Amino acid sequence: MESRVSAGELARLGVTVRIPTTLRAYTDGQDEVLLEGTDLAALLRRLDDAFPGIRERVVDETGAPRRYVNLFVNDELVREPLPAVHLSAGDVVHILPSVAGGSLA
Amino acid sequence: MPSVKKDSAVVLVGTKKGGFIFHSPDRRRWSVQGPYCAGMPVYHMILDPRDGRTVYAVAPNPGEVWGPGLYRGRLGSGLALSKAAPKFKEGSGLALTRIWHLEPGLPDSPDTLYAGVEPAALFRSDDRGDSWDGFDALNHRPGRENWQPGFGGLCAHSVLVGPRDPRHLVVGISSVGTFESRDGGESWTTENGNVRAGFLPNPYPETGQCIHHLTWDSAGDGSIFHQNHCGTYHRGPQGGAWTEITKGLPSDFGFAIAADPLHARTAYVAPLVGGENRVPPKSQLAVWKTTNAGRTWRRFTQGLPGPAAYMGVLREAMATDAKDPVGVYLGTNTGQLYASRNEGESWKAMSVTLPPILSVSAGIAR
Numbered sequence: 001m002e003s004r005v006s007a008g009e010l011a012r013l014g015v016t017v018r019i020p021t022t023l024r025a026y027t028d029g030q031d032e033v034l035l036e037g038t039d040l041a042a043l044l045r046r047l048d049d050a051f052p053g054i055r056e057r058v059v060d061e062t063g064a065p066r067r068y069v070n071l072f073v074n075d076e077l078v079r080e081p082l083p084a085v086h087l088s089a090g091d092v093v094h095i096l097p098s099v100a101g102g103s104l105a
Numbered sequence: 106m107p108s109v110k111k112d113s114a115v116v117l118v119g120t121k122k123g124g125f126i127f128h129s130p131d132r133r134r135w136s137v138q139g140p141y142c143a144g145m146p147v148y149h150m151i152l153d154p155r156d157g158r159t160v161y162a163v164a165p166n167p168g169e170v171w172g173p174g175l176y177r178g179r180l181g182s183g184l185a186l187s188k189a190a191p192k193f194k195e196g197s198g199l200a201l202t203r204i205w206h207l208e209p210g211l212p213d214s215p216d217t218l219y220a221g222v223e224p225a226a227l228f229r230s231d232d233r234g235d236s237w238d239g240f241d242a243l244n245h246r247p248g249r250e251n252w253q254p255g256f257g258g259l260c261a262h263s264v265l266v267g268p269r270d271p272r273h274l275v276v277g278i279s280s281v282g283t284f285e286s287r288d289g290g291e292s293w294t295t296e297n298g299n300v301r302a303g304f305l306p307n308p309y310p311e312t313g314q315c316i317h318h319l320t321w322d323s324a325g326d327g328s329i330f331h332q333n334h335c336g337t338y339h340r341g342p343q344g345g346a347w348t349e350i351t352k353g354l355p356s357d358f359g360f361a362i363a364a365d366p367l368h369a370r371t372a373y374v375a376p377l378v379g380g381e382n383r384v385p386p387k388s389q390l391a392v393w394k395t396t397n398a399g400r401t402w403r404r405f406t407q408g409l410p411g412p413a414a415y416m417g418v419l420r421e422a423m424a425t426d427a428k429d430p431v432g433v434y435l436g437t438n439t440g441q442l443y444a445s446r447n448e449g450e451s452w453k454a455m456s457v458t459l460p461p462i463l464s465v466s467a468g469i470a471r
Contacts, residue, residue, distance in 0.1 A: 022171065053188075057171040060200035061193045067202075068170035097170040 016092045017047055023095065026054040040071065040078065040085035043093065058095055068098040109138075109180050109470045114426050116434050116455070117160065118442060119147035119464035124162050126150075126180070127455055128470065132432055132446040135455050141184050142176060149207050149421060149464045152180065155215045157471025160184060161234065163204035163220070173204045173222070175234040180470060188235040191220050191228035197245065199224055206421065208264040211271050221261035225252060225278040227290070240290040243276065248312075255279035255315050255334070262420060263319035265329065275329065280315035283331070285344070298346030301335040304380075308335075317360045318420040322398065324369035330399075332362035332374060332420075339398045350399020355386040361423035365431050365448070370398040373425070373433055373449055375418040384415045392423075392435060394449045408452030409435075409443060416441065421464035428469065436462030 014036040019027050027033060033050065037043030041063060048055035060066055063082060071078040072094040078085055087093070109115065109128045116127040116135075123140025124147035141147065142164040153159040158180050166174025166186060173191075178184035193199040203223040210217025220228045220237070226244040228237040252259055260279055267273030272289040275296070282297040300314045315334035322328035326342035336357040338347040351357045358379045365371035374393050377383045385391060389411030393402045410416075416437035426432040433445040435452070440459040443452045 056190075056192070057166065060172065060202075061195050062198060062200050063195065064200070066170060066172055 014089055015043055015087050017043065018092060018094045020095055020097060022097070023054055023057055026051040026057070037087055039083050039087060040073070040093065041082035043087060044082065070094075070096045070098055072096065111470060113470045114428060114432055115152050115180065115468045115470050116424070116426075116442070116444070117150040117152055117162075117464075117466045117468070118436055118459065118462055119150045119162065119164075119421070120440070120460040120462050121146050122460035123147060124150045124164070124184075125456075125459065126160070127442070128180075132428070132444065135444075137456070138181065141178075146463060148203060148205055149466070151207050151209065151466045152468035152470070153209055153215075154468055155209060155212050157469055159233075161207050161218065163207060166190065173201060175204065175207075175220075177234055187233070189237060191222055191226075191230075191237040191239070193226070193239065193244070199226070199244075201226075203258070203260070205260045205262040206264050208266055210266060211268070214271065217271075219264045219266060219274075221264045221276060223258045223260035225259045225261040225281065227261055227264060227274070227276050229290075240274075240286075242291055243284060243286070243293050246293065251312075252278070252281045253313065263316065265319060265321055267327070268321065268325055273327070275319060277316035277319040277331075279317070280313060280334070282312045282314040283316055283319065296340070296344065296347075299349065300331075300333060300338060300347050301349070303335045318362050320362055320364045320372070322370060322372070323364050323366050328370075328398070330362050330364055330372045332359050334358065334380060337362070337374060337399065341398075348399070350395070353399075353402040354393055355391075355404075358383075359418070360420035361418045361435070363423040363425050363433065366425055366427045367429060367431055368396065371396045372399075373423060375423060375435060377417060383417045385411060388412045388414050390414045390416065390418075390437070392433065392445070392449050392452075405445075405449045405451070407450070408445075408454075410441070419463055421466075422462050424465045424467040426467040426469060432467065434465050434467050436465040438462060 035046045113128045118125045123143045125139035127135045129135045145164040147164045150162040162176040175187040176184035206221040208219040218230045227240045263277030265275040274286045284293045285296045302314045317332045329340045331338040336351040356376045359376040390409040391406045416439040422436040435443045438461045441457045442455040445452045
């Protein structure tokens with residue numbers, strides 16, 4: 001199940017969050033969802049309101065992204081604390097696991 | 106896939122690439138189910154002794170990156186994530202990275218589970234793992250800022266619940282030491298008397314000991330067996346200082362220790378050369394057994410690999426069942442699983458092609 005929206009709707013409605021395959025069990029299979037949020041921390045709380053449990057997969061108890069989770073806003077890797085990452089309608093947030101090449105696992 | 110017959114021995118194996126469940130009515134021919142949590146490290150997997158049917162496992166949730174998870178299911182069927190994993194309170198500055206050990210509560214509290222985690226802390230669930238509460242008096246104990254991790258991390262890996270009194274709790278933390286509570290976790294004492302920490306300037310500090318594994322002595326009187334980075338120990342029913350029982354063993358280093366559930370003062374260890382060379386002495390994998398709380402030891406090698414055996418045995422990778430004679434199970438970090446159905450006298454390989462083995466537990470199906 002997908003919920004794609006047009007570019008015009010995105011700009012008007014809010015921020016798109018792209019959901020990685022392994023977390024789509026939380027979103028009933030949706031690969032992207034549209035939410036309102038003025039910063040990245042607030043956006044993840046909104047995401048969790050809609051899909052309980054998903055936020056804890058992305059950030060730990062300190063509110064920081066888990067060690068091997070990367071967040072992008074549009075094409076930019078997020079390096080700042082999440083409350084400091086301001087969002088605007090039309091932004092696209094990507095939640096991506098790190099590639100683990102070279103691991104002893 | 107054959108179903109698991111009542112009264113079968115069940116051996117649950119957590120590996121670096123999933124969990125496997127071996128079962129056998131006679132402990133001669135084994136069937137295997139799995140992998141569960143395929144591709145993921147399963148740090149611990151247990152059969153609930155209170156019903157002989159519920160399986161719990163701990164593994165990442167899902168994949169390696171999304172945090173720890175508790176999985177639950179019935180023997181012979183799949184495992185599913187519980188509603189929640191343990192977690193620290195936001196604002197505590199602590200973030201849970203791994204669940205190391207699951208310990209069931211007593212028979213009169215069938216929904217209770219304890220979890221030892223990294224960074225070192227103890228949690229309890231009273232709804233089979235759907236919600237958790239931390240033991241704040243331990244988890245946020247003053248002085249925690251001075252706790253130092255062992256090579257495996259700052260982890261609470263051993264959790265003992267008093268068989269007659271669930272208010273009696275014992276926790277092993279690397280490399281901090283043993284903590285004990287007799288009031289259900291409201292208060293804790295350090296219990297490291299006479300335990301060496303040979304890697305520190307003061308070899309007998311109050312804390313800083315590198316506990317590798319703790320297990321109740323089946324005497325049921327509060328006695329404990331203890332494998333440490335620096336020796337093997339036993340503590341009697343009155344508590345207090347430990348008695349070092351390394352004499353008679355080929356080294357003072359090892360990870361695994363398993364008590365015999367039917368015979369008091371009886372335990373099994375798998376010594377390794379030392380902290381800098383974690384392989385069997387003389388390149389012969391061997392299990393050593395005491396029947397007198399460590400006054401003497403016997404070495405068993407029949408059926409175990411060597412010479413030229415260079416594997417290790419991790420802290421959670423040896424277990425006993427409660428059949429008579431007692432079965433003993435041993436997993437290696439090179440993926441070999443061995444069983445003895447005569448209390449350690451001789452061994453047979455159950456599998457030699459598993460991924461590296463992180464944990465072994467055993468139970469009886471009901």
